[in-house]
Amino acid sequence: NAGVMQNPRHLVRRRGQEARLRCSPMKGHSHVYWYRQLPEEGLKFMVYLQKENIIDESGMPKERFSAEFPKEGPSILRIQQVVRGDSAAYFCASSPFTNEKLFFGSGTQLSVL
Amino acid sequence: AQSVTQLGSHVSVSEGALVLLRCNYSSSVPPYLFWYVQYPNQGLQLLLKYTSAATLVKGINGFEAEFKKSETSFHLTKPSAHMSDAAEYFCAVIRGANNLFFGTGTRLTVIP
Numbered sequence: 001n002a003g004v005m006q007n008p009r010h011l012v013r014r015r016g017q018e019a020r021l022r023c024s025p026m027k028g029h030s031h032v033y034w035y036r037q038l039p040e041e042g043l044k045f046m047v048y049l050q051k052e053n054i055i056d057e058s059g060m061p062k063e064r065f066s067a068e069f070p071k072e073g074p075s076i077l078r079i080q081q082v083v084r085g086d087s088a089a090y091f092c093a094s095s096p097f098t099n100e101k102l103f104f105g106s107g108t109q110l111s112v113l
Numbered sequence: 114a115q116s117v118t119q120l121g122s123h124v125s126v127s128e129g130a131l132v133l134l135r136c137n138y139s140s141s142v143p144p145y146l147f148w149y150v151q152y153p154n155q156g157l158q159l160l161l162k163y164t165s166a167a168t169l170v171k172g173i174n175g176f177e178a179e180f181k182k183s184e185t186s187f188h189l190t191k192p193s194a195h196m197s198d199a200a201e202y203f204c205a206v207i208r209g210a211n212n213l214f215f216g217t218g219t220r221l222t223v224i225p
Contacts, residue, residue: 004156033213043157043203043215091156102213104149104156 002026005074006092006105013082014113021077021108025094032075033102034067037089049075079110087112115140115206117187119216127224132176132191134219136204139185145207146187148178149215152200160202163187174198199223 005024013019025032034046048056049069060067064082069075079086089109093102120135138144143165149157161172168180178189189202204216 006156035213035215043205043213043218045213045215093157102157102159104158106156 004029004092004094004103004105006090006108008108009106010109010111012111012113015083016081019079019082019086019110019112021079021090021092021110022074023077023092023094023105024074025092026096026103029094029096029103031095031097032069033093033095034075034077035091035093037091037107043091046077082110082112084112086110114214115142115144116214117146117204117206117216119204119219121219122217123220123222125222125224126194128196129193132189132194132198132221134189134202134204134221136178136187136189136216137185138187138204138206140206146178146180147205147207147213148172148176148187148189149203149205150174150200151203151218157203160189194221194223196223196225 004026007022030051032049035043036046037043045059047060047067052071064080066078089107091104091107093104095102116139118137126132146163148160150160151157160176161170163170163180171177176191178187180187201218201220203218205213
């Protein structure tokens with residue numbers, strides 16, 4: 001049973017470009033979470049999704065950021081018009097139910113030049 | 114809202130010495146508390162979790178944590194540090210609909 005798969009592992013973008021981060025949850029998991037880890041800071045919650053629904057997006061910046069978890073395919077975290085401050089490690093996690101153990105992916109390191 | 118605070122961003126211990134990583138929580142309701150470990154270039158792994166069943170929680174790799182309501186603490190301990198324990202450790206609390214709120218992390222260095 002493969003773990004949570006995130007790709008790409010490293011993503012380099014120039015300012016103004018779009019970044020698309022993908023997350024495939026563990027088999028049988030319908031809950032996906034995105035976190036951002038900035039240097040010298042802890043993980044910050046961004047968004048919690050179930051299949052086709054956004055449950056909690058209280059941690060998402062109001063502009064340029066969006067997330068989806070379609071019926072088929074991976075969850076996508078999309079950042080439009082990236083800025084240097086978006087450079088961070090983005091982690092995805094999944095769980096089968098609420099209040100259950102989260103399984104984390106290895107993250108995507110986004111670097112904005 | 115529930116939150117956690119980790120005291121000490123860096124902790125160094127000698128191999129074989131006691132490991133103590135501090136976490137204090139703030140919660141108006143009985144909290145669900147977690148300790149996660151992050152090894153270099155990897156995602157987080159769950160070490161242990163507290164769900165009110167027992168105040169002393171045993172986790173993987175010899176780690177344990179004790180929930181102390183009177184001190185609002187959930188410190189992580191290990192009797193004898195190994196070199197392989199060097200990593201970043203995060204305390205976390207559930208807030209809202211399974212939204213994990215993480216502390217800022219403590220980097221553990223083990224000195225041979």
